[in-house]
Amino acid sequence: MKGEKIHWKIVWVLTILLFISAIASAQSLGTSTEGSTAITLRENNSDPSELFDSLFFSTPIIHRLGVEIRPGYILPTNPYFKGENSTSQPVRSSFSTHLKYSFRFFPNTLADKIYAKPYQGIGLVAYNLSHSQELGTPFVFYLFQGAQISQINPKLSLNYEWNFGLSLGWKPYNRETNPGNTVIGSKANAYINTNFYFSWLLSERLNFDTGLSITHFSNGNTKFPNAGLNTLALKAGVLYSFARKSEPQIRPSDLFIPTFKRHISYDLVMFGSWRRTGVDFLDAQVASPVAYPVMGFCFAPMYNFGYKLRLGVSLDGFYDGSANVYTQDYIAGTEQEFFKPPLDEQLALGISGRAEYVMPYFTVGLGVGKSFLYSKGDLKAFYQIIALKTEITRNSFVHIGYSIKDFHMPNFLMIGLGFRFNNQYPSFYRK
Template sequence: MKTKLLLLYIAGLLAVCPMGGNLMAQTATQPDVLKNDTVSHKLIHRLGLDVRPSYVTPTNDFFDGDNMHQQRIRQALSVHLKYAFQFDKNSSLGRLYPHAYQGIGVSYNTFFCPSELGNPIAVYAFQGSRIAQLSPRLSFDYEWNFGASFGWKKYDRTYNPQNEVIGSKINAYINLGFFLNWQLNSQWSLTAGMDFTHYSNGNTHYPNSGVNPIGGRVGIVRTFGDGATTVQGFKSLSIKPYISYDLVVYGATRKRGFVDGYDVCLVPGSFGIVGLNFNPMYNFNKYFRAGVSVDAQYDESANIKDYRVEESSSSDVKFHRPPFHKQFAVGLSVRGELVMPIFSINAGIGRNLICSGDDTEGFYQILALKTSITPRLFLHVGYQLSKFKNPNNLMLGFGYRFYKKR
């Protein structure tokens, strides 16, 4: 996937987030319940500041001191400024999801090694909500962040040859945090907990080992308007179970490399990917739906390592194009989905049933973010792993939801 296309999809995700005041965006998650809602309800606005110190997990020798400074890279620090909104407690979405908030954030990140990694700036969409109420003013919450990070010092054969973890100046930013939320009053709250972060370019460039900090977070949030819903609980709405059907079409490009003996062989050029998912889902309640998915994917680079031209040199490696059946696979996966206003997070594990060759055989895993654009149309940004360990490809596309009431 070219970086510009990845940025286009992330920009689309960020653009959709402020549409929370629009009825089409509000009703996209649960139209059967919200069809009589109006846009007259005011939004509750929030501003937040987070500080997140982290430990960088040593997933590569580069972090253990195999770098220009011959020093371990273990520490990271990020500072986040965030705007979010909640739905009014008198609106249908406010009664369905009284503690959910969503918005846009920006962060400054440093690994205390600017000459080799840079000090990237991240811009992202985020959403959070309550997991459990521990006391009248203390709750256990979660929050995810997803966006793009800019300003990395990428691998360069001449100027940055030992950085074998980052291959592009722009990388995806993914974060998941769990924390305690102490509500001081209806306007102010303090948060403290831990989070997990992953930076990657989704195999759009090599190298792509990624950076994975794990650490803590402390923050303060100022709520404007009627913040009573964050202090006092009330009886929220529920929905009747029903069945929905999601059809997703996606595409991407990727780089391909493989190990040949003791050498790493990088296949020249980029390769196209196109796929389709058909996913019937049983909606158990307002928060969760699950089902199975039929997944078809064509990967132009699949099994290409088996078709190397023997006469080609290591400096000018060439390949024949594999036959179609070596590059096409159809699988069946089990999916679960967390449903919230505007956003849904879909995760699944599957196995290819129609396939040929080592690259397409076996299990695959999927994690995707669905962002509602209209009541039925949504933006799909996903990532696929192969065999529980190998980064495979991005899944950037659109989906359409067919509803069937019980």
């Protein structure tokens, strides 16, 4: 349990750092006007990639391919990593190799200027962990997005990037075949990463990137054990940009940022998941034998302050099938029974303050709230929510979030769909 508290503190700090750095990357937008400069491309387009891009993007883009290595140190957040394992040796090292495809908007377009040179893409990574005979050799598929924090000089910039994905290839705990692994309980785990790095422009199409990377692996409390694994790593890589022949020529002086129309939009999210829990028994906790369902909704009026920031308040409703589950004394040699309370003891309403950092295609959100209507026990909570919203259409999105208690206790996943009403947010990057 102590290890779980430590690793969720790390995740919370990691997310706060990402949020602060993202806000810090906001640039002055200059004088606002009622219109914007039109960007014209050639009508006769013989390049197939340009034809494809014009179908899906309202802003011209640059395709990029990158390779990275990340030698890392496994943080000793659990006794297992300190040496309480089958070899009695500390588990310290990790090494990962990344292959990444991304695209960014052309320089001096509206999307490029408003969002501080953003880019987004997909990545594939292979991990080599010390003690792999018990932990496995995971590989990861992930989404990522980044942007510039500061342009230090014409050829050097400071940037941030987040990664979020699914890792496979773990060797989970098994009482008979893998009893030594007391930290990873599932074959598939979430992958969460934040990195901050310097990017050097070596040539017109080639960049060299180097910086620091923080990574967290967890199954979201869906299986036990869930102590998680955290790494601190260096990163180094090269990035090649496939510039197109018909690159638009746009001067910064020709570009005017439209006035942002402040307004209130309304987000409705419906989510569900499952979770395992520990049940109090004789001054200790016993792992629940089954996974319990979790369902809920969030309804949040959000004030849109500008292109990058939304603030609001959310009404949060929860059904937690593991809440207030209890067990009783039993005869040794028989199966211990677990009992569910009445439905009203597994329902709760809460209210939370929300802040969202808005970027093309993705929105990163934080929430801090408290239950105000509940029966008793487990549902009395001061809770926090970390969420990623990924656009499906202009007014709908996939919601992937996680709820924790008191900034350190794992709670449950929040996987679902969301809909946005009264959405007056302008879009400069999609059809």
